[in-house]
Amino acid sequence: MHELTITQNIxxxxxxAASQQNARFIHTIRLRMGPFSGVVPECVQxxxxxxxxGTVAEGAKIEVTTVPLRVLCRDCGKESEITRTHxxxxxxxxxxxxxxxxxxxxxxxxxxx
Ligand SMILES: [Zn+2]
Numbered sequence: 001m002h003e004l005t006i007t008q009n010i011x012x013x014x015x016x017a018a019s020q021q022n023a024r025f026i027h028t029i030r031l032r033m034g035p036f037s038g039v040v041p042e043c044v045q046x047x048x049x050x051x052x053x054g055t056v057a058e059g060a061k062i063e064v065t066t067v068p069l070r071v072l073c074r075d076c077g078k079e080s081e082i083t084r085t086h087x088x089x090x091x092x093x094x095x096x097x098x099x100x101x102x103x104x105x106x107x108x109x110x111x112x113x
Pocket of ligand 1: 073074075076077078089090091092093094
């Protein structure tokens with residue numbers, strides 16, 4: 001995943017949504033990302049500053065919400081949410097986990113005028 005491509009996608013989504021709402025400016029673009037999405041928010045902001053020039057998203061700020069990682073324990077069968085630093089089933093302590101999420105990266109909402 002490369003931030004430049006991702007940022008272009010984010011900008012396309014944001015501009016589409018903004019034109020549907022007849023927005024004049026986009027102030028904030030809120031993103032949700034999993035702990036394993038591999039995206040660096042600072043890079044997205046940097047590219048956005050360049051790519052958004054001359055559009056209604058010029059000067060828009062990126063806000064990132066990190067969503068927890070959901071896993072399914074292969075030993076006890078329970079689903080849980082864990083953090084990246086503590087990868088272990090909270091019910092039985094197993095390390096035998098199947099990752100259900102954590103790589104997502106999406107535009108959650110926009111703040112427009
Ligand atoms: Zn378990």
